[in-house]
Amino acid sequence: MSLKTILEMTAGGVAKIQLKGKLDAGTADDFQERIEEAAGHKAQRIALLLEGLTFMASAGLRTLIFAKQKMGATVDIYVIGAQTQVIETLEMTGLNHSVVIRDIYDPAEIEKV
Amino acid sequence: MERIDAHPTHLFKGHKIRPGKPYPFGATLVPGGVNFSIFSHHADYCVLLLFEKGAPEPYAVIPFRGMFSKVGTNEPEWADFRIGKVFTMTILDLDHENIEYGYRMDGSSYPRAKHGEPGIYRFDPSQILMDPYAKSIGGRDAWGVVPDKSDPYQHRSRIVFDDFDWEGDRPPELPIEDLVIYEAHVRGFTRHASSGIKSSMAGTFTGLREKIPYLKELGINCIELMPIFEFDEFEHSKYDEASGKWVKMNYWGYSTVGFFAPKAGFAATGRIGDGTMVADELKTMIKELHRNDIEVILDVVFNHTAEGNEYGPIISYCGIDNPTYYMLTPEGYYYNFSGTGNTLNCNNPIVRNMVLDALRFWVAEYHIDGFRFDLASILSRDPFGAPMANPPLLEALAFDPVLGKCKLIAEAWDAGGLYQVGSFPAYGRWAEWNGKSRDTYRRFLKGDCGMAGAMSQIIQGSPNLYRGRGATASINFITCHDGFTLYDTVSYNNKHNSANLEDNRDGANDNNSWNCGWEGETEDPAINALRRRQIKNAVSMLMVSQGVPMILQGDEVGCTKYGNNNTYCHDNELNWLDWTLVEKNYDLFRFFKHIIALRHAHPILRNGCHLRNQDWKGTGYADITWHGTQAWHADWNGNVIAFMLNGSYVKEGYDEDDFIYVAMNMHWDALPFDMPMLPPEYQWLLSVNTSMPSPEDIFPPGQERILDNQQSMLVGGRSVAILLGRKKQS
Numbered sequence A: 001m002s003l004k005t006i007l008e009m010t011a012g013g014v015a016k017i018q019l020k021g022k023l024d025a026g027t028a029d030d031f032q033e034r035i036e037e038a039a040g041h042k043a044q045r046i047a048l049l050l051e052g053l054t055f056m057a058s059a060g061l062r063t064l065i066f067a068k069q070k071m072g073a074t075v076d077i078y079v080i081g082a083q084t085q086v087i088e089t090l091e092m093t094g095l096n097h098s099v100v101i102r103d104i105y106d107p108a109e110i111e112k113v
Numbered sequence B: 001m002e003r004i005d006a007h008p009t010h011l012f013k014g015h016k017i018r019p020g021k022p023y024p025f026g027a028t029l030v031p032g033g034v035n036f037s038i039f040s041h042h043a044d045y046c047v048l049l050l051f052e053k054g055a056p057e058p059y060a061v062i063p064f065r066g067m068f069s070k071v072g073t074n075e076p077e078w079a080d081f082r083i084g085k086v087f088t089m090t091i092l093d094l095d096h097e098n099i100e101y102g103y104r105m106d107g108s109s110y111p112r113a114k115h116g117e118p119g120i121y122r123f124d125p126s127q128i129l130m131d132p133y134a135k136s137i138g139g140r141d142a143w144g145v146v147p148d149k150s151d152p153y154q155h156r157s158r159i160v161f162d163d164f165d166w167e168g169d170r171p172p173e174l175p176i177e178d179l180v181i182y183e184a185h186v187r188g189f190t191r192h193a194s195s196g197i198k199s200s201m202a203g204t205f206t207g208l209r210e211k212i213p214y215l216k217e218l219g220i221n222c223i224e225l226m227p228i229f230e231f232d233e234f235e236h237s238k239y240d241e242a243s244g245k246w247v248k249m250n251y252w253g254y255s256t257v258g259f260f261a262p263k264a265g266f267a268a269t270g271r272i273g274d275g276t277m278v279a280d281e282l283k284t285m286i287k288e289l290h291r292n293d294i295e296v297i298l299d300v301v302f303n304h305t306a307e308g309n310e311y312g313p314i315i316s317y318c319g320i321d322n323p324t325y326y327m328l329t330p331e332g333y334y335y336n337f338s339g340t341g342n343t344l345n346c347n348n349p350i351v352r353n354m355v356l357d358a359l360r361f362w363v364a365e366y367h368i369d370g371f372r373f374d375l376a377s378i379l380s381r382d383p384f385g386a387p388m389a390n391p392p393l394l395e396a397l398a399f400d401p402v403l404g405k406c407k408l409i410a411e412a413w414d415a416g417g418l419y420q421v422g423s424f425p426a427y428g429r430w431a432e433w434n435g436k437s438r439d440t441y442r443r444f445l446k447g448d449c450g451m452a453g454a455m456s457q458i459i460q461g462s463p464n465l466y467r468g469r470g471a472t473a474s475i476n477f478i479t480c481h482d483g484f485t486l487y488d489t490v491s492y493n494n495k496h497n498s499a500n501l502e503d504n505r506d507g508a509n510d511n512n513s514w515n516c517g518w519e520g521e522t523e524d525p526a527i528n529a530l531r532r533r534q535i536k537n538a539v540s541m542l543m544v545s546q547g548v549p550m551i552l553q554g555d556e557v558g559c560t561k562y563g564n565n566n567t568y569c570h571d572n573e574l575n576w577l578d579w580t581l582v583e584k585n586y587d588l589f590r591f592f593k594h595i596i597a598l599r600h601a602h603p604i605l606r607n608g609c610h611l612r613n614q615d616w617k618g619t620g621y622a623d624i625t626w627h628g629t630q631a632w633h634a635d636w637n638g639n640v641i642a643f644m645l646n647g648s649y650v651k652e653g654y655d656e657d658d659f660i661y662v663a664m665n666m667h668w669d670a671l672p673f674d675m676p677m678l679p680p681e682y683q684w685l686l687s688v689n690t691s692m693p694s695p696e697d698i699f700p701p702g703q704e705r706i707l708d709n710q711q712s713m714l715v716g717g718r719s720v721a722i723l724l725g726r727k728k729q730s
Helices: A028-040 A058-071 A084-092 B186-190 B205-210 B212-218 B268-272 B276-291 B317-325 B349-366 B376-380 B392-399 B435-445 B452-459 B525-543 B580-584 B586-601
Strands: A004-009 A014-023 A045-056 A077-080 A100-102 B010-012 B015-019 B026-030 B033-039 B045-052 B060-063 B065-070 B076-080 B086-092 B099-106 B136-138 B156-158 B181-184 B222-225 B238-240 B245-247 B258-262 B295-300 B370-373 B407-410 B431-433 B474-477 B548-552 B624-627 B640-645 B659-665 B671-674 B682-689 B712-715 B719-727
Touching (some): A045 A058, A084 B268, B015 B060, B205 B276, B258 B276, B276 B295, B317 B349, B525 B586, B525 B659, B580 B586, B586 B682, B659 B712, B712 B719
Parallel strands (some): B181 B222, B222 B295, B474 B548
Antiparallel strands (some): B026 B033, B099 B156, B640 B659, B659 B719
């Protein structure tokens, strides 16, 4: 299954990126392009909506790290609604310490920049 | 600008191919594709097989020599993708994250040895061979999952990225004399249900990472991991019908399948079957250890491989080039200096380069800080097994630029009887597991008379063995994975290895242990108190010795293996650290913390060079002086020794420390010890007294107790006392 990515910028400067499918070496470039786009919009925060993401391979992890570097230390990355497998992958590789993991998208928290 | 090297020159059944590059060996990501390169001195036939991950059959079989199609014209063209004796080609447009690869090889000029029979060449084109340079190996992705023995390709080469974000990680590069090494097993460290680690991550690199605060609290600044190169936990394993369990697992892992790939079963991410995340997980663990100023040393096994002898499986090396990779008799039998069936031909230039490449890879790619070489004396043997005066592999390792700041530690013996403790070809670099220090510590600890002289050498970092090499050539230890735990050393006179199902024949018989009056577990409070004291005595002796101390995982909380001194085959509580012991034996843990902190706080305990037993600065006291129950009168024939270190001789006299006086009374009765007289402005403070029950056995740094009697102190039977001679505060 391929990856579908949708980027939406909120008025408050949050880049909401929806990912559906599998994030692996074959699809990581699509995700990276959305990150580049978000950077172009000078996003204040990134919210990754991962309800539909079924698998994340190491290429996906690398793209997350790329996102952290690209956006800079001041831009928080929220991981929203990730499935257990994806969260475990983040935990196993220590990336859970570099992102904010939430079950649902809470505008009151995330859009309060 | 588009690069020409991303364009194919040939096609083979739709696969786009370019001539490859011979170096580096292995599978390397290059622009637009993957470069495959494999050496064989004797093979004249080689095909590359590409699989989807886990698939039993390859989806592509590409020969290195044969009829291809020319790109552009589609005309048939003969091509031979080989440079010298290296088969190499670049395949373009591969989904490299989702494939596995292997080779088939043959040498038509050479006779093929049959399975179970001796032979120089073991070519078998029906076998699929793993790449010796594979950076990731599939087939045993999750620990303990019973393998499908009908799979024609059991250990499968995979391709990994090498773009991990180290976030500026640098190896701590701690001076070796400052290390306190903790020997640990990745799985055993957190597999026990009491570890508090999530079950999906227990027994893995992630689990170990979660326990870094524990190591930090203990004072560890170097963790030495038992083998983490890919191995097969089911090698030689047996299924026990009665219990319905697999028994006799290859738990310790001293049997390498691939020298470049981390053990997938030690990674929580291994279960995903992805392969490449295993590397990420291990690197994250190392990065986090480094952030906590903890170095990582790998226990590496280059003396043999998992292929065994003529009855063993053909996994890789023997099917690629048997006489290059292994030491063989003229009849084609395997020399067996490892005791496991075969011996890697380490001083063959090809194998030597493979060892160097592997170690450089682990340093450059995984930021590893050092290596402990299992049965390292084998590395000094020539292709026929004779010890070499100037072994090129050991010399090359010592002078290698990439390994320039690594710790290199030899287990300076092998199973063929070559014992080189004190005489290992060191080239100014190598340190050794000092097996003689282990024996001396143990014999002195149990009260053998006449050991004081030998102890005095160990306390100084064994200048009798390492003169000219310095104290740091000596890795001091009392216990390691091989043999009794410290608790068992003071609880058993004899090994109890029946669980190994070898009629108690396996394991060492010369344990130099003493059970304190009862074999094994007892409710006798006096015996249990004595055992605790002996454990404290042991670690005290270790921590006040010059050289580099190493402790075994779990000794700090009184781990037992119930007298089994060879638990290589047990994936169960015998090898899993029981974390409830931290609370149960908190006094031991507290004592270990204190004695390690004492070592860290006092550089006089950590000189790189040997002390001279002289007052060459004219301070009034030699750097080290020897005493008995009477000051200045050592009794070399008894079971008592005391010594004083002069803090003016730190780091060859360039730094200052307290005086340190240590009285070791391994006699059964309490004895009065007269301390040497200090300069008038100094006084004695008590730091450690193992004869006292916890918490009076230690006084933390800065809270040491000033002794009322500055001339003499009563040291309890089988006890160690440590005093600091410090300037009085005005």
